[in-house]
Amino acid sequence: MNRQWNDLTISDELHEECGVFGAYDLEGGDIANWVYYGLFALQHRGQESCGIAVSEHRDIRYYKDMGLVNEVFTAENLNRLHGDIAIGHVRYSTAGSSVRANAQPLVTKYIKGTLAIAHNGNLVNAVDLREKLERSGAIFQTTIDSEVIAYLVARERVGSRSVEEAVGKAMQHIRGAYSLLVMSPRKLTCARDPYGFKPLCIGKKDSVYVVASETCALDAVGAEFIRDVLPGEIVTITADGLQSNTQYCNKKPARCIFEYIYFARPDSVIDGAVVFDARIAAGKILAQTHPVEADLVVGVPESGNVAAMGFSLASGIPYGQAFVKNNYIGRTFIKPGQSLREQSVRIKLNVLKSVVEGKRIVMIDDSIVRGTTSARIVQMLKNAGAKEVHVRISSPPFKFPCYFGTDIPSGDQLIANHHSVDGICELLGADSLGYLDVNRLGEMVGGLDYCDACFTGNYPVDPPKRDIRGDFES
Ligand code: SF4
Numbered sequence: 001m002n003r004q005w006n007d008l009t010i011s012d013e014l015h016e017e018c019g020v021f022g023a024y025d026l027e028g029g030d031i032a033n034w035v036y037y038g039l040f041a042l043q044h045r046g047q048e049s050c051g052i053a054v055s056e057h058r059d060i061r062y063y064k065d066m067g068l069v070n071e072v073f074t075a076e077n078l079n080r081l082h083g084d085i086a087i088g089h090v091r092y093s094t095a096g097s098s099v100r101a102n103a104q105p106l107v108t109k110y111i112k113g114t115l116a117i118a119h120n121g122n123l124v125n126a127v128d129l130r131e132k133l134e135r136s137g138a139i140f141q142t143t144i145d146s147e148v149i150a151y152l153v154a155r156e157r158v159g160s161r162s163v164e165e166a167v168g169k170a171m172q173h174i175r176g177a178y179s180l181l182v183m184s185p186r187k188l189t190c191a192r193d194p195y196g197f198k199p200l201c202i203g204k205k206d207s208v209y210v211v212a213s214e215t216c217a218l219d220a221v222g223a224e225f226i227r228d229v230l231p232g233e234i235v236t237i238t239a240d241g242l243q244s245n246t247q248y249c250n251k252k253p254a255r256c257i258f259e260y261i262y263f264a265r266p267d268s269v270i271d272g273a274v275v276f277d278a279r280i281a282a283g284k285i286l287a288q289t290h291p292v293e294a295d296l297v298v299g300v301p302e303s304g305n306v307a308a309m310g311f312s313l314a315s316g317i318p319y320g321q322a323f324v325k326n327n328y329i330g331r332t333f334i335k336p337g338q339s340l341r342e343q344s345v346r347i348k349l350n351v352l353k354s355v356v357e358g359k360r361i362v363m364i365d366d367s368i369v370r371g372t373t374s375a376r377i378v379q380m381l382k383n384a385g386a387k388e389v390h391v392r393i394s395s396p397p398f399k400f401p402c403y404f405g406t407d408i409p410s411g412d413q414l415i416a417n418h419h420s421v422d423g424i425c426e427l428l429g430a431d432s433l434g435y436l437d438v439n440r441l442g443e444m445v446g447g448l449d450y451c452d453a454c455f456t457g458n459y460p461v462d463p464p465k466r467d468i469r470g471d472f473e474s
Contacts, residue, residue, distance in 0.1 A: 017405045018104070018120035019045030019213040020200070022087040022181040023221075024188045024237045027207040030054075032081035034208065034221050035088035039069045041220035042213055044265060045120070046090035049103035053116035054083030058185045060114040064089075064103040085188050087181045089118040092407075102144045105183070110154040115163070115184055117153070119146035120213055121177030121198045122405040124464050129173060149174060153182060164189050164236045164245060171234075171248055175461055177256075177404035179229070181211060188237040194251035195460050196231025197404045197451060199259060199270040202242070209237045214268035228271050231255075254451035254460035257441050258406060261395045262303045262366040271448055276306055278444040282394040282436055283310020283364060285443060290434025291315060292362060292390045298322035300365040300377060301349070307394035308364040317362060322381065324350050349377065357385035367395045368424065369408070371415040375428045388431040396438035396455040397421075403463045408454050 019042030023034040035052045050072050051064025061081060065072045069090065089104035105116040123129070126145035133151060134140070140147050152173055157166035163184045177197035182189040190211045192200045203210045203223030210223045218225055229235050232249035235242055256263075259270055260278035268275045286307070297317050299308030302325070312319035326348050361381055368374050374391065381389045397416030402408040411417050415424055425433035438455050442448075453459040 017046060017092045017122070017407065018118075019043075019090045019217075020087065020118040020120050020179060020181050020211075021089075021213070021217050022118070022183065022188050022190065022211040023085070023208055024210075025084045025208045026239055026241075028084045029207070030082050031084055031086045031208065032078055034210065035086045036069065036073055036078055037220050038210065038212055038217040039088045039090050041217040041265075042090050043069055045213060045263065046092040048092050049099065050088065050090045051103050051105050052078075052081055052086055052088040053105040053107055053118075053183060054081045055085040055116075055183055055185050056083035058113070060107055060116050060183065060185065062105060062107050062116065064105070066100055066103065085183055085186070087116055087118045087183045087188070102142045104144075104146060105181075106142070106144075106146055106150050108150045108154050110157070112154075112157055113185060115150065115154055115157075115182060117146060117150045117183075118181040119144075119149060120179045120200075120405065121193065122403060123148065123174050123176035123178065124403050124461055125173075125175045127464065145176075149178065149180065162236075163187055164234050164243070167191050167234055168245060168248065179213060186238065189234065190229055190237070191234045192229045192231055194232035194248050195254040195451070196271070197254060197256050197460075199255075199264065199268075200229040201270075202226045202229060202235065209242070211235075211237075214264055214270070216265040216268045219267070225269070252460075253449040255445070255448060256404065256406070257445065257450040257452050258395070258402075258454065260444055263406075266303075266306050273445040273448055279303065279306035279394065280310035280313065281444045283307035283312070283392075284314040285310075285440050286364070286392045286394060286434060286436060287311045287314035289437055289440075290392055290432075292432060293360065294362045294388070294390055295359040296320045296322070296356070297362040297364065298356070300363065301325040303366040304364045304394065307366070307392075308362075311362060311364055311392060315362075320355055322352055322356050322361065322363075323377075324352060326350075346380065349380070351380045351384040353384040356381055358387055360388040360390070361386045362390045362392055363430075364392050364394060366393070367398060368393055368415060368428075369398060370413060371424060371427055378429050382429065389429075390432045391425070391428060391430040391434075393433070393435045396435050396441070396452075397424075398454050400454050400457045400459075402454045403459070404451070404453075404461075406454070 021038030053062035105118045152170035156169035160166040179198040179200040180191045203218035205223040231253040234245040266276040297312040299305035
């Protein structure tokens with residue numbers, strides 16, 4: 001893969017790299033529509049491609065393409081997807097000729113039939129596994145690590161009594177992050193890696209079981225939350241209901257803390273911790289640890305908004321809206337030329353001049369990657385007449401790349417590896433800068449175990465010996 005960093009508008013905006021949704025109607029009704037609505041609610045997890053696969057009798061059909069859910073699916077192509085079991089996927093990917101082929105679900109035909117797979121996360125040993133498999137004659141159609149999982153599940157299925165047994169055997173080979181849906185003609189098998197990096201939850205409405213990356217997608221289809229899939233658990237949904245296998249739940253979980261800071265929707269609940277509450281807590285901690293005299297607290301949309309409310313609650317400084325965001329920039333947006341580059345943040349974000357003029361502003365954002373965007377936003381506030389801009393970041397400084405499915409770039413591209421906090425503050429043109437204390441991250445999630453490797457370098461799973469993030473996508 002040639003990862004092309006999105007330099008279009010907010011050049012150091014981070015991306016989640018996938019969302020999954022599955023549904024099984026025990027009474028045999030068509031279910032593709034449910035997956036459509038579920039994916040729609042998960043659109044924030046991936047905007048470049050999406051797809052739905054359905055199982056009708058013993059046949060698996062699918063439709064996938066580049067684009068947003070409402071661009072790819074029409075009433076016509078959705079109506080052609082009949083079946084009572086379905087899985088879907090939304091994906092963030094990169095530009096390039098092969099990306100369409102990399103859209104998911106992946107549908108694999110093998111000697112025992114057909115499997116469809118949807119995967120959120122990144123494996124750290126995908127390159128090694130793939131090389132080994134290729135040396136033994138395997139042929140791959142895509143450049144995504146999910147195909148390695150599909151291949152392993154299909155291979156293990158040949159000598160297993162069931163798909164879930166094959167998934168368990170495949171889990172013994174793969175390392176890294178995966179929340180996985182595997183659809184076989186009469187079963188929906190769901191698995192979460194033993195660290196639980198990525199979320200996965202189960203809900204039910206009437207005769208329909210649903211499985212989703214986030215609870216906001218359960219809400220979208222009116223399903224009631226049943227429970228999260230445990231880190232390391234395999235849950236199988238059949239006509240007889242749910243079955244659980246917890247034999248691989250033997251690791252200390254390492255949930256991605258950045259789900260709570262940025263990725264997940266604030267109306268989602270992951271492993272019992274409410275994302276909205278986590279962001280409020282981050283804002284409150286920032287107000288305690290980096291207090292400042294100011295007139296107004298504002299958030300950089302979207303994830304900065306909730307943390308800004310938390311800051312306001314703890315500091316007593318009024319909360320306001322300073323930015324208007326254009327949410328309609330699609331995949332085909334034409335990148336501005338160099339002459340417009342400096343204006344490019346404005347295409348996505350504009351300042352409400354009347355709100356900030358003459359005021360001392362506390363601006364809360366979720367992270368700083370390279371610093372270019374934050375500098376432009378600070379400048380926009382100052383140009384609009386803000387007297388002072390105090391930047392508060394609801395995460396610690398990024399110092400290390402992520403190998404588990406977040407596109408945090410390599411360490412040399414991260415501003416915090418080259419400058420002190422004061423130096424960054426100066427580069428941003430801010431009046432002060434404060435980050436969330438890395439030792440207080442746990443307070444956001446009420447004592448859950450979490451991964452903070454992009455801040456600390458303490459990887460729960462050994463990272464690959466070389467940076468494979470250019471070779472595989474999730
Ligand atoms: S390294 Fe950071 S972004 Fe990656 S899983 Fe860990 S906390 Fe999440």
